[in-house]
Amino acid sequence: MPRNRRRRKRRWRKGRCAAMLAVAILIVAGVVFFVRGGATKYTSINDGLGESLVKANESAIDTSTGKDLKKSLYVPRKIDTSKPMIAFTFDDGPKKGNTTRVVKALEKYDYRATFFMLGLSAATYPDEVKTVLKSGNEISGHSWNHPQLTKIGASGVASQITRMNNAISKVTNSDVGLVRPPYGAYNDMVRATIDAPLVLWSIDTLDWKTRNVDATVNNILKNAKDGDIVLMHDIHIQTVEAVEKVLPQLKEKGYEVCTVSELLEAKKIKAEKGDVIISAHQIIKKK
Numbered sequence: 414m415p416r417n418r419r420r421r422k423r424r425w426r427k428g429r430c431a432a433m434l435a436v437a438i439l440i441v442a443g444v445v446f447f448v449r450g451g452a453t454k455y456t457s458i459n460d461g462l463g464e465s466l467v468k469a470n471e472s473a474i475d476t477s478t479g480k481d482l483k484k485s486l487y488v489p490r491k492i493d494t495s496k497p498m499i500a501f502t503f504d505d506g507p508k509k510g511n512t513t514r515v516v517k518a519l520e521k522y523d524y525r526a527t528f529f530m531l532g533l534s535a536a537t538y539p540d541e542v543k544t545v546l547k548s549g550n551e552i553s554g555h556s557w558n559h560p561q562l563t564k565i566g567a568s569g570v571a572s573q574i575t576r577m578n579n580a581i582s583k584v585t586n587s588d589v590g591l592v593r594p595p596y597g598a599y600n601d602m603v604r605a606t607i608d609a610p611l612v613l614w615s616i617d618t619l620d621w622k623t624r625n626v627d628a629t630v631n632n633i634l635k636n637a638k639d640g641d642i643v644l645m646h647d648i649h650i651q652t653v654e655a656v657e658k659v660l661p662q663l664k665e666k667g668y669e670v671c672t673v674s675e676l677l678e679a680k681k682i683k684a685e686k687g688d689v690i691i692s693a694h695q696i697i698k699k700k
C-alpha cells in the first residue's frame with residue numbers, strides 16, 4: 414500500500430473511532446438524563462431558585478421579609494394528599510452517617526421527614542444538617558442539649574432555644590419553625606416561652622428502647638394511619654435500618670410519608686405559637 418494511502422486510511426480509522434465514541438457518549442448521556450428525569454426533585458430545584466432570588470435581592474429586603482419571601486418562593490414537592498399521610502420524625506440527631514442514610518432512604522421513595530435536631534449535635538455535624546436541608550427535608554428544633562424544659566425555668570428555656578437556633582441557623586439561615594420539647598415534657602411556661610408550635614407524636618415506636626429493627630418496623634406497620642406523627646431517633650443504627658426496611662412497605666400500601674409541615678398543610682391546619690400538636694387529628698390549641 415502506498416505510504417500516503419496508508420496514512421489516509423489510519424486517519425480515517427481515527428476519525429471513525431472518535432465519531433463512534435461521541436455517539437456512545439450521547440447514548441449514555443441520554444439514558445442518564447432519561448433515568449434521572451423520572452425522579453421528582455421539585456424541592457431541590459426550587460430551593461436553589463428561591464435561595465438565589467433572595468440572595469440577589471438581599472439588600473432590598475430586611476431579614477424578616479427575607480424569611481417569608483424565601484418561603485413563598487419555594488414550590489412544595491408534589492404530594493398526593495388523597496393518600497393516607499404520615500409524618501416521620503427523627504429526634505436527637507443529627508448523627509454522622511446515620512442522618513445521611515435516612516435522607517437517602519427517604520429520597521429513594523420520594524418521601525420526606527422532619528428532623529428535630531439538638532443544637533449541640535447540629536454544631537458538631539453541620540454537614541449532616543446541610544444534607545437534610547438540601548434534600549428538602551424539614552429541620553426543626555429539639556433544644557440545645559436535651560434538658561427537661563419544665564424544670565429549668567423560663568430563662569433556661571429561652572437560652573436553650575436561642576443557643577439551638579444559633580447553631581442550626583448557621584447552616585439554614587433561619588430559626589426553626591417547629592420545636593419538640595425533650596421527653597415531650599411541656600407546661601404553660603414552656604408553651605409561652607417558645608416562639609413556635611410544639612410538636613409531640615401519636616406513634617411512639619420505642620426504637621430507643623428496643624433497638625430492634627423488626628420491632629420498630631412492625632410498630633409502624635401495625636399502628637400508622639392517616640394523620641399520624643411517628644417518633645423515631647436517627648442516632649440509633651437499628652432505626653436507620655428499620656427506616657430502610659419499612660419505607661418500601663409503606664409505599665406499597667399507598668402511604669405518603671411526609672414532614673410535619675407538609676402534613677399540617679395538607680390537612681389545612683394552621684399551627685401557632687403555644688399550640689401542642691400530637692397528630693393531624695389531635696391538637697391542643699393555646700388558651
Ligand SMILES: [Zn+2]
Nearest residue numbers: 504505595596
Ligand atoms: Zn429527644
